[in-house]
Amino acid sequence: MASYRFPQLLKMVPKEQASSLLFSLRDSVEFTAEAARVNRTVLPSGVRVLTEEIPGAPSVAVAVSVAVGSRDETGGHFGSTHFLEHLLFKGTPTRSPLDISIAFDSVGGSSNAATAKEYTSYYARVSNAALGLSLDVLLDMFTSARLDEADFNLERTVILEELAMNEDDPEDVAHENLAEALLPNHELGRPIGGTEQTINEVGRQAVYNHYKKHYIPENLVITVAGGVPHAEVLRLVEKELGKVGWLSGISHPTQRRSQVPDTLSAAEPFRILEKDVAQANVILGFQSIHGMDPDRYAVGIMNTILGGGMSSRLYQQIREKRGLAYSTYSYQQGYSDAGYFGIYAGTAPENAEKVTLLMREIFDGVVQDGVTKGELDLAMGNLTGGLALRYESSMARMNRLLSAEIGSGEYLSTSEIMERFSTVSLDDVQRVAQRIASGSRSLVAVGPDLVSLSAHS
Template identity: 50%
Template structure:
């Protein structure tokens, strides 16, 4: 493979060899179902995922014609494990437990995925069970009410975690009224108000053949997997003669963002303040995403990073400190996190901001650039030892990026990043409006004038 491979929605069949002699194939079935596989030499297991490009951002507020669907995507994820006409919830669990497999699901802001990891001989079973769940969930009214209680407990658990609270408020502060700023799981109010009818409507509208993307990686045969999938979907009532084009990918032009708050302080009587400071970032398809990876690595990923060395090693102000850069189809964030004593929080926040200003002004060294490239290369190679990562990479490539980038191409892109590229991106980010979230025993007055004002002397 030489360069990225485009994944046009009009190409029914694609096949190519990726790094490490892995064989990648994609088939688009007449119904619009997309199947992508990566056959990995020497593997004895496989991971398969059933994806839809529907996440929390796709939910709607209540209006005159319908109730709110906030939280429905996450609610539905839970319910698909609760039984079909041919399998009870216990049957689904036993199917995987009996073979030592793993199965789970995740709801994200832009997609939902149901997945399983099994030995190669058990892959047909995994495809059959996941297809049954996907096509034929009962959404039983009794199970619906039971699961409402489970989800409320899950939200309560997250509400007791100051890190989770800080993260939710951080997305709200930076993304403002954009749907990506809403919490994935909804709130206690929206879950209490959810009706089976609204969740069922969400299911019928979004779990259709041309919405489905199936990705699998590891020890597998593409043709056998496709044949088994077609049988399983037909058994679930999907008409194999139905013809439809795959749903279009989301628009990837950056959305206009209006951050809602420069400073958010949530008071909690706990020992540490959970600090998040950041700015709007890059969309997932931005040509600078390799530069962002290098910047994030130099700046706040690992024990040799700028943040770790300055905040923890040099000054001893925090135990956990790092940066991160999530990206979505039309928005993104660049953030910095630290957990520290309340008395140290203003200094740590100012240090995080001043470190980004320093990179924007002075750039990074060639040694830092080489070290970041090595760190990214090693971490990427190690991650791809796991079929879960490969399966997820296929899903992201198909749903969001529209291209497949293997390890060799990813490393080529990283190698092309220059110190000037990193400095320019840091300068761009540092020019954007900052938002700060603090959860703990702090007051707003502790941070007044700090977020977007001139640097303080105590951070020098």
């Protein structure tokens, strides 16, 4: 069993546990009490196991994941990632779909899966005593999915219904189209769930080949957060993986994605989708920074000030002072090599042009004049409190481990995150706003009678 260990941490743990430590993906760290409970072990087969023990917690969140998402699909395999998310719940040689459902229901737990653009995850939340059962079921699904033809044909219909449901949500349609418009001819611009065409065209053999290529020990990441020690998680993992021969052999984990920004094509300036709905859903978007860009903390503060809450400029100017929208916000979406920034509002079609001009005017105010010290302090309070509340959840802590392992390659405690936010200055906020505003942009609108908006692209 290969492990990563760092002298700073070894003195904090019993000697008998030292052989399975540890997790630090940074060059230098000052470990906090929080970080001292985080462990990372790499098994000889390349499987990675990461845990955060939360003393006294009665439950655990557990996920088995692979750093393969919709962006990794190639010709003939489009839609395969989303298909697998569904098909892994359709049974194994030893379990029927009902058996999988009963297993989690019998212990009062919950299970689900998520397909993203850069990873796929199968997860559950159960009591500490049911962790063994959860790992048994999830790892059986991951390593031994049945992928029968009959199940494949059934799930094709289910996925098409899911896509149809999403098409009935104009806000979701707007966001999907913004990604495609901002990242044209780029794999990150494709919809995560596929399209009606790709789901209808992909065959069972293509999905099976996608599964056999990617669902391998070197790609498997197991993350657990809750009231169970690392040594016990390892014991349970080894027990289950030993059943399928995934402990033997010597291999290295698959390398993380490059964090070098990609060169992007110019964005599509304007995209309008006529839909017979009550509201116009408008998003002003910009090509932005990638997930590990040094400016990400400044962008986080800028986003909070611009559209991150009820005190934000967008909310106050568009909703509170003018009553032109119920929902308005901004957001940053960062991936390993690209990203984009969006400003959204849902409004009456007759107000769409006015709201679009307001969104641009409010953002331009940050670009040209920056933000105030009061706004910066308020954003810091918002972020500090939000992180504290967020990491009360074992699921959020588990996902933090997953993000660090397959995404950023960097684990930070809450206090370390806040320390980085605290270094952001007023000038930094204005500078990153200018940086984003100078990038290629798109205006996406979904709703009725929106042709006049094209003049503002």
